[in-house]
Amino acid sequence: MSLNLIRDRQLVAHDYPLLADDAALPASGKLTVTLARWRQDGEALRAPGLEVGVRIPNTVDVADIWAEISDRPMINLEFPGFADGRAYSQARVLRDRYGYRGEIRASGGAVVRDQLHGMARCGINAFELRPDQDPQVCLGAFEDFGLAYQPAADHVTPVLRLRGRR
Amino acid sequence: MYRYDSFDQQLVDDRVAQFRGQTQRFLAGQLPEDEFRSLRLRNGLYIQRFAPMLRVSIPYGLISSKQMRMLGHIARKYDKNYGHFTTRQNIQYNWPKLEQVPDILADLASVQMHAIQTSGNCIRNITTDHLAGAAADELVDPRPYCEITRQWATFHPEFNWLPRKFKIAFCATETDRAATRLHDIGVFIVRNAQGELGYAIYAGGGLGRTPIVAPKIRDFLPELDLLSYLEAILRVYNRLGRRDNMYKARIKILVKETGPAKFTELVEAEWAKIRDGELKLTPADFDRIRQHFDEHPYAADAAADASFDAAVAADSAFAAFVKRNVKAHRVPGYKAVFVSLKAPGVAPGDITAEQMELVAQLADDYSFSEIRSTHDQNLVLAEVRQQDVYAVWKALKAHNLATPNIGLLTDLICCPGLDFCSLANAGSIGVSDEITDAFESMDDLYDIGEMKIKMSGCMNGCGHHTVGHIGILGVDKKGEEWYQVTLGGSAENDASLGDRTGPSFDRAHIVQAVERIIEVYLEQRSSEDETFLKTYRRIGMAPFKARLYADEAVAA
Numbered sequence: 001m002s003l004n005l006i007r008d009r010q011l012v013a014h015d016y017p018l019l020a021d022d023a024a025l026p027a028s029g030k031l032t033v034t035l036a037r038w039r040q041d042g043e044a045l046r047a048p049g050l051e052v053g054v055r056i057p058n059t060v061d062v063a064d065i066w067a068e069i070s071d072r073p074m075i076n077l078e079f080p081g082f083a084d085g086r087a088y089s090q091a092r093v094l095r096d097r098y099g100y101r102g103e104i105r106a107s108g109g110a111v112v113r114d115q116l117h118g119m120a121r122c123g124i125n126a127f128e129l130r131p132d133q134d135p136q137v138c139l140g141a142f143e144d145f146g147l148a149y150q151p152a153a154d155h156v157t158p159v160l161r162l163r164g165r166r
Numbered sequence: 167m168y169r170y171d172s173f174d175q176q177l178v179d180d181r182v183a184q185f186r187g188q189t190q191r192f193l194a195g196q197l198p199e200d201e202f203r204s205l206r207l208r209n210g211l212y213i214q215r216f217a218p219m220l221r222v223s224i225p226y227g228l229i230s231s232k233q234m235r236m237l238g239h240i241a242r243k244y245d246k247n248y249g250h251f252t253t254r255q256n257i258q259y260n261w262p263k264l265e266q267v268p269d270i271l272a273d274l275a276s277v278q279m280h281a282i283q284t285s286g287n288c289i290r291n292i293t294t295d296h297l298a299g300a301a302a303d304e305l306v307d308p309r310p311y312c313e314i315t316r317q318w319a320t321f322h323p324e325f326n327w328l329p330r331k332f333k334i335a336f337c338a339t340e341t342d343r344a345a346t347r348l349h350d351i352g353v354f355i356v357r358n359a360q361g362e363l364g365y366a367i368y369a370g371g372g373l374g375r376t377p378i379v380a381p382k383i384r385d386f387l388p389e390l391d392l393l394s395y396l397e398a399i400l401r402v403y404n405r406l407g408r409r410d411n412m413y414k415a416r417i418k419i420l421v422k423e424t425g426p427a428k429f430t431e432l433v434e435a436e437w438a439k440i441r442d443g444e445l446k447l448t449p450a451d452f453d454r455i456r457q458h459f460d461e462h463p464y465a466a467d468a469a470a471d472a473s474f475d476a477a478v479a480a481d482s483a484f485a486a487f488v489k490r491n492v493k494a495h496r497v498p499g500y501k502a503v504f505v506s507l508k509a510p511g512v513a514p515g516d517i518t519a520e521q522m523e524l525v526a527q528l529a530d531d532y533s534f535s536e537i538r539s540t541h542d543q544n545l546v547l548a549e550v551r552q553q554d555v556y557a558v559w560k561a562l563k564a565h566n567l568a569t570p571n572i573g574l575l576t577d578l579i580c581c582p583g584l585d586f587c588s589l590a591n592a593g594s595i596g597v598s599d600e601i602t603d604a605f606e607s608m609d610d611l612y613d614i615g616e617m618k619i620k621m622s623g624c625m626n627g628c629g630h631h632t633v634g635h636i637g638i639l640g641v642d643k644k645g646e647e648w649y650q651v652t653l654g655g656s657a658e659n660d661a662s663l664g665d666r667t668g669p670s671f672d673r674a675h676i677v678q679a680v681e682r683i684i685e686v687y688l689e690q691r692s693s694e695d696e697t698f699l700k701t702y703r704r705i706g707m708a709p710f711k712a713r714l715y716a717d718e719a720v721a722a
Binding site for chain 1: 174184318321325326327401409443454
């Protein structure tokens, strides 16, 4: 399946494909594994030549697993549907509390044009667009608002502080 | 009145453009209906039984005369000439056309108004005392605190997709007039033993199917830590609130199932990590927000007026209005005048475009161009010189807005019910009309005194029935409308939830049931000073039950 990927506001080729839990490990390359697989095969997955991102369930407390995933180049968060915004908080904890500097990627059914702006504000910088999404329309989402009332992981200066500078 | 600066205006304008784009994509078939639904809800737009319904935000119930005129204009241009004030201090329109909503939002933005986050599972309008700034028993004006919270909550990227809707209220007075402990978060502005300003924080209150009075989770939060603490509560809720069952998704269920002590621990642990971060406020932040509010030029000699007392003595109808609809103001010589939206024959909270324009004009002439909406679905001109109250009353009376019933039986809270709402099981407006009719004589009402009847057309409890002195809940039984009755609820400082009387009443007997409750009260009260609530708490349910179910046939 070809997924459209936006990274740092650019449309790029999809990478870090998800490896099924029962699939054999490739010898090299970028891939994503589930947290369960990561826990099971952590040693093998750290082999030279492999670049492994981890997809974490949106039900886990990031504090409980941070030590296990802190050195990963990519952490994949789940956004299964419009009604389930748990991973927004996971993203902020990763960026704000732990200062994670790798890629935070959003995947799932809610990765659509109208959620991207909020995701970006929470520190997510890569988006696996749902297949029905027009990537060009999605790129416009980042321009919806030029200002923000509250501080978040994107480090936009909130309006309250802008007022103080005038 | 909070006045927008260019930042506030830019954000609201950007939102209108964003929603216009979403509406266009939906109408062009490029946005799935269920996803557009989530987006339109966050812009106040429901699809109701007959038509879309648009809920416009009125932050902490404060409206300028210019805004009120725009609300009247919208009622004329896009609706059927009226609007409906809600228990959330907002206003709803029942007949807008979907494709016109972006234009309505643009009209609202032109007077610094919007419909942002008036629905959907996000942080809703912040509410407080409708007499804020004018109340004599106020520690500080709560509105700058509400506004700073409103701004933090507006488009909060992390909390736009919560398990369920989320409501925050502020109270800064001795008498709680905002039902503060019945909110997801209730903030009481207080001073600690050292005289420092801060907050007592309550969490997990709410109405609806499982009504709960919020427990206190923090005795004292320093003034500058408000937003970080709110963020900590919301983060815990976003992570742990139930998403498997929408009826168990409110924070009240999380607090109850976790236990208030354990919940508090989770919040405190989260807060410890963020309290000294970017959300830490400074005294200058509060000063800047306060500067957006006008200082009213009160007349120093207002109290010298003798005409007010003379008019009360000379005109018994005016005296009745003053007794019920006029409240004290912190400034000598000024009064808060309540505009009743509960006239007989009118759905509670309904107001026509002409009435809106009249109220706007009265605000310009007599009340520093400001109006407040109350969570009892009335309006207040809160800054009237006592010498002008008589003229205000005359004008209100001529427009059917001076029914002297504030806090009385006919001042009942009511949701739109089956007449408008697709969720409702039962009609509530017709019943409220009948109860009003049954007690039309104002003399009867004065004998009864303070009584709040609250009615909802369904379990969602938009009419706050569980905290009515008498609560009425519409239920559907095999396609027929039935009504459950509760007694002894209160939304004030002594907050309590009503007790069920027993089996519900059918449409033909519900008004009679209310009459019987009143009869028992009038017979049993120790004096005219003992309110219904006090009497109920003293004598309990048994005498009411005996009268209500004396003849078996009426209830099932």
